[in-house]
Amino acid sequence: xxxxxxxxxxxxxxxxxxxxxxxxxxxxxxxxxxxxxxxxxxxxxxxxxxxxxxxxxxxxxxxxxxxxxxxxxxxxxxxxxxxxxxxxxxxxxxxxxxxxxxxxxxxxxxxxxxxxxxxxxxxxxxxxxxxxxxxxxxxxxxxxxxxxxxxxxxxxxxxxxxxxxxxxxxxxxxxxxxxxxxxxxxxxxxxxxxxxxxxxxxxxxxxxxxxxxxxxxxxxxxxxxxxxxxxxxxxxxxxxxxxxxxxxxxxxxxxxxxxxxxxxxxxxxxxxxxxx
Amino acid sequence: xxxxxxxxxxxxxxxxxxxxxxxxxxxxxxxxxxxxxxxxxxxxxxxxxxxxxxxxxxxxxxxxxxxxxxxxxxxxxxxxxxxxxxxxxxxxxxxxxxxxxxxxxxxxxxxxxxxxxxxxxxxxxxxxxxxxxxxxxxxxxxxxxxxxxxxxxxxxxxxxxxxxxxxxxxxxxxxxxxxxxxxxxxxxxxxxxxxxxxxxxxxxxxxxxxxxxxxxxxxxxxxxxxxxxxxxxxxxxxxxxxxxxxxxxxxxxxxxxxxxxxxxxxxxx
Numbered sequence: 001x002x003x004x005x006x007x008x009x010x011x012x013x014x015x016x017x018x019x020x021x022x023x024x025x026x027x028x029x030x031x032x033x034x035x036x037x038x039x040x041x042x043x044x045x046x047x048x049x050x051x052x053x054x055x056x057x058x059x060x061x062x063x064x065x066x067x068x069x070x071x072x073x074x075x076x077x078x079x080x081x082x083x084x085x086x087x088x089x090x091x092x093x094x095x096x097x098x099x100x101x102x103x104x105x106x107x108x109x110x111x112x113x114x115x116x117x118x119x120x121x122x123x124x125x126x127x128x129x130x131x132x133x134x135x136x137x138x139x140x141x142x143x144x145x146x147x148x149x150x151x152x153x154x155x156x157x158x159x160x161x162x163x164x165x166x167x168x169x170x171x172x173x174x175x176x177x178x179x180x181x182x183x184x185x186x187x188x189x190x191x192x193x194x195x196x197x198x199x200x201x202x203x204x205x206x207x208x209x210x211x212x213x214x215x216x217x218x219x220x221x222x223x224x225x226x227x228x229x230x231x232x233x234x235x236x237x238x239x240x241x242x243x244x245x246x247x248x249x250x251x252x253x254x255x256x257x258x259x260x261x262x263x264x265x266x267x268x269x270x271x272x273x274x275x276x
Numbered sequence: 277x278x279x280x281x282x283x284x285x286x287x288x289x290x291x292x293x294x295x296x297x298x299x300x301x302x303x304x305x306x307x308x309x310x311x312x313x314x315x316x317x318x319x320x321x322x323x324x325x326x327x328x329x330x331x332x333x334x335x336x337x338x339x340x341x342x343x344x345x346x347x348x349x350x351x352x353x354x355x356x357x358x359x360x361x362x363x364x365x366x367x368x369x370x371x372x373x374x375x376x377x378x379x380x381x382x383x384x385x386x387x388x389x390x391x392x393x394x395x396x397x398x399x400x401x402x403x404x405x406x407x408x409x410x411x412x413x414x415x416x417x418x419x420x421x422x423x424x425x426x427x428x429x430x431x432x433x434x435x436x437x438x439x440x441x442x443x444x445x446x447x448x449x450x451x452x453x454x455x456x457x458x459x460x461x462x463x464x465x466x467x468x469x470x471x472x473x474x475x476x477x478x479x480x481x482x483x484x485x486x487x488x489x490x491x492x493x494x495x496x497x498x499x500x501x502x503x504x505x506x507x508x509x510x511x512x513x514x515x516x517x518x519x520x521x522x523x524x525x526x527x528x529x530x531x532x533x534x535x536x537x538x539x540x541x542x543x544x545x
Contacts, residue, residue, distance in 0.1 A: 096315065098308060102316055106348055106351065106352070110311060115308065116307055144337045144344060216347070
């Protein structure tokens with residue numbers, strides 16, 4: 001089973017089953033694949049995909065605001081045994097109610113409070129033990145503010161990483177959006193974030209949304225602004241191992257994916273050249 | 277029972293119809309409870325309308341939360357429509373049917389009363405989709421295909437929890453529909469790109485259901501299972517169902533367990 005090289009930055013994307021053949025045909029563009037969903041039982045390409053590419057476990061394993069059920073932990077274990085991911089990812093999110101009868105079916109950040117910090121720390125360690133692999137956690141942007149917050153997003157994340165020693169999967173478009181809706185420069189917004197903990201970077205595009213009346217997460221190629229910000233983060237992230245183009249949608253075309261990969265590889269090649 | 281089509285497993289929205297008891301109201305709310313209230317607020321247009329103010333959002337943020345709730349609902353139903361109406365979209369040669377529906381003024385009216393994941397909202401959105409698509413082709417099987425996709429959509433989009441009962445009961449979104457042609461054969465031909473004509477004689481009665489983990493089942497029922505399912509009326513015990521269907525208790529338990537496994541029936545705890 002292939003693995004991510006410890007010698008150089010790995011640049012990959014998500015596994016889009018409808019683009020399996022394109023993915024198999026372009027190892028010069030793709031170094032690794034993140035798995036958002038398990039492969040379909042009828043996916044005839046997946047065994048070749050797994051032979052060709054290192055896989056990163058990036059499924060929904062459960063929300064760490066609440067204790068994970070034994071079913072969820074067992075599922076996480078089985079996925080990790082299948083993919084042999086060098087690290088396992090989850091999100092700073094709380095999208096369903098405690099009784100599980102209501103869910104937003106979409107990424108949604110927790111309240112940044114002491115209580116939530118304790119909950120995330122406890123449950124992250126349980127998940128990490130269950131999968132027996134390093135855990136990385138991804139930042140999630142908010143579109144509105146709830147009065148109960150006791151700390152900033154940056155402080156919440158920094159204290160979480162200090163207490164758990166987990167890795168940081170920094171989603172750069174998420175940071176860009178969080179800064180945008182606070183009226184801040186993204187680099188200024190990032191100044192309090194623990195970039196020394198970053199193991200993986202996500203890049204993607206943002207697009208105008210009619211309901212939000214502004215930009216939001218979209219399965220679109222990363223623009224220059226996002227790639228420049230991602231390179232800026234990379235230059236401050238000594239533990240960085242991978243950059244993943246976060247495009248996972250049945251609507252994404254091979255041409256769009258190719259464009260995203262080329263743009264991302266170019267951006268990070270420039271950064272590496274400057275650094276060396 | 278033979279499975280025809282399944283959905284994928286993802287985190288699911290649900291809709292609760294649980295009333296808070298006095299103990300809940302007396303207990304002090306911690307941050308996690310407050311967060312649940314935020315989720316409820318975002319999910320339920322009626323609640324947002326009724327709450328002119330609350331203690332977790334000021335007026336400006338409440339307006340932003342309203343926009344975010346519309347974003348969530350539009351995204352949620354667009355995703356379910358694109359998954360459920362995929363055969364018709366392919367036949368129409370467009371991948372934008374779901375967007376066409378969720379961008380329409382009629383859908384915006386639904387947003388104003390939407391309860392994310394509820395059966396009522398799923399029905400409204402499903403009706404809207406069929407009304408948009410029905411006139412786009414004229415073959416006799418087209419309306420039957422749309423009815424199949426509407427039933428499948430109701431399962432994908434409805435996560436409303438069926439309240440517990442002392443008797444076996446049908447799950448809230450489960451439905452049985454008789455089609456005027458062999459739908460499994462129709463789907464097989466569409467999948468393989470084979471010509472579809474007026475030669476799909478016969479009928480098919482299919483049950484559509486969804487498990488609590490969000491897996492969708494479409495199955496043909498055998499005669500005995502169909503009789504058991506039809507006799508479930510929320511007021512009959514398993515023994516009474518057995519007597520009504522002329523089956524042994526052991527057989528009834530087996531059939532009820534099978535129906536429960538596919539999410540079509542909720543058994544008493």
